Amino acid sequence: MYNVQVHVTYKDSVLDPQGQAVQGAVARLGFEGVDHMRIGKFFEMQVAGSDQAAVTEKVEAICDQLLANPNMEQYRYDIQSMEAE
Template sequence: MFNVRVQVTYKDSVLDPQGQAVQKAIERLGFDGVSGMRIGKSFEMQVAGDDQAAVEKKVAQICDQLLANPNMEQYHYDIQKVATNQ
């Protein structure tokens, strides 16, 4: 069993209107030194299996087919093997 966290964000070349709105709000509130605000999506899931390479392949397929729009978004994921008590 693996715990998986997926982060999906717009590609750098794609305009992020939500990120820009939040950036402007930060500036209006008087916070200095904050830039490059981007908004994204986060997913957490458990994936059964013992072979990390097979789990990574499955997660990439899920991201490509469902969680991210490959034309506009990019993703990365972290996989942690869950310790089993025996």
């Protein structure tokens, strides 16, 4: 069993209006010096698989087919064996 974390964010070339809105709210609350706010989604899951390579292949397929919109979003993932902990 593997612990998998996936981050899905807008591509750098895509405007992030939600991030800009939150950045504006941060400034209106009086916090200075906060910039380049970007917001993304974060998925945590446990994935069964015979080895890290099999899990990696499965996670990439799930991201491509479901979690990320390939037109506007990019993803990255981190896979850790639960046995090693």
